[in-house]
Amino acid sequence: MLKISIIVLIYNVEKYLSAFFKSVESQNFKDYELILINDGSTDNSYSYCLDYKNKHQNVILINKKNSGVSSARNIGLERARGKYIYFCDPDDILNSNLLEENYEIAEKYKANVVIFGYDSYDMHRNMININVPKKEFLESNHQFQKKIPQLCENGFINYVWNKFYLKDSLSNLKFENVDIGEDLRFNLNYSKKLSKVYCNPKSYYHYLIDRPNSAMHASWRKNINYQIEEDKIIVDIINNVWQKKEDLNFISFKNWLGYRTAQYILSGSLSIVEKKKLIDKVFSLKDINILNYTPNSIKERL
Numbered sequence: 001m002l003k004i005s006i007i008v009l010i011y012n013v014e015k016y017l018s019a020f021f022k023s024v025e026s027q028n029f030k031d032y033e034l035i036l037i038n039d040g041s042t043d044n045s046y047s048y049c050l051d052y053k054n055k056h057q058n059v060i061l062i063n064k065k066n067s068g069v070s071s072a073r074n075i076g077l078e079r080a081r082g083k084y085i086y087f088c089d090p091d092d093i094l095n096s097n098l099l100e101e102n103y104e105i106a107e108k109y110k111a112n113v114v115i116f117g118y119d120s121y122d123m124h125r126n127m128i129n130i131n132v133p134k135k136e137f138l139e140s141n142h143q144f145q146k147k148i149p150q151l152c153e154n155g156f157i158n159y160v161w162n163k164f165y166l167k168d169s170l171s172n173l174k175f176e177n178v179d180i181g182e183d184l185r186f187n188l189n190y191s192k193k194l195s196k197v198y199c200n201p202k203s204y205y206h207y208l209i210d211r212p213n214s215a216m217h218a219s220w221r222k223n224i225n226y227q228i229e230e231d232k233i234i235v236d237i238i239n240n241v242w243q244k245k246e247d248l249n250f251i252s253f254k255n256w257l258g259y260r261t262a263q264y265i266l267s268g269s270l271s272i273v274e275k276k277k278l279i280d281k282v283f284s285l286k287d288i289n290i291l292n293y294t295p296n297s298i299k300e301r302l
Helices: 014-025 045-055 068-078 099-110 141-153 183-191 215-221 224-241 246-268 272-283 297-300
Strands: 004-010 032-039 059-064 082-089 113-119 127-131 135-138 163-166 199-206
Touching: 004 045, 004 068, 004 099, 014 045, 032 045, 032 068, 045 059, 059 068, 068 082, 068 183, 082 099, 099 113, 099 163, 099 199, 113 183, 135 141, 141 183, 141 199, 141 246, 224 246, 224 272, 246 272
Parallel strands: 004 032, 004 082, 032 059, 113 199
Antiparallel strands: 082 163, 113 127, 113 163, 135 199
């Protein structure tokens, strides 16, 4: 059985593909397939990928009309043949030992998912920070549920590219068709299925922050209101699906959601009046109390 399926959404990333492909080829672990889903790119990304596919037998290239991140990843999941699934973005870089070391950990601990660390870089490839989880092996769903708020607040649940997923544990889980936040929703839905989670305290992934043509950049600048709606949906999941409304860990997590959204609003290029209107919306969200989470320096700005 094929060991790993790497699933990659391609959309207008031609300038990043050379470095990305080199990082994939540099992997010490070779038993993988690379599934590229071109989501209606308008630059030369598809041609670049087609040329790469023709030179590598383990590459699958799917060309489709533009329909977004979730649709593309779901197609990749349907085609994947690997025991483990790894999602990544083509404007980022993989360390050469990413596949090998996380595969070995997954096998050793029979983990449903391995969560590992990452570096963040700006557009000039200057490192901004390194983010790695505390080493621990969570051997039950109960143990993992208790850790979810902390892992979310520290930036480890929000993405899919810092995780190794056991395909069988995903069952029929799909990405929801939303404009932003699909990774977080996918992981929160997946968390209900988990029994064994290993947190690997090493960084393997180099994440490029805020690429101008990325879905995150384009959507977030236009859809702060959407993020507020997203917070409401996540709170509903916590309260009504997970029945965690009174859980102290999740009360703190819900307050963190509001704090995170408020930070985005304050950092945006909006007028003071517009920011105040949006902040008021966040304050009005049911079961979210920003001031119970927010540092004094931010409270003064609110």
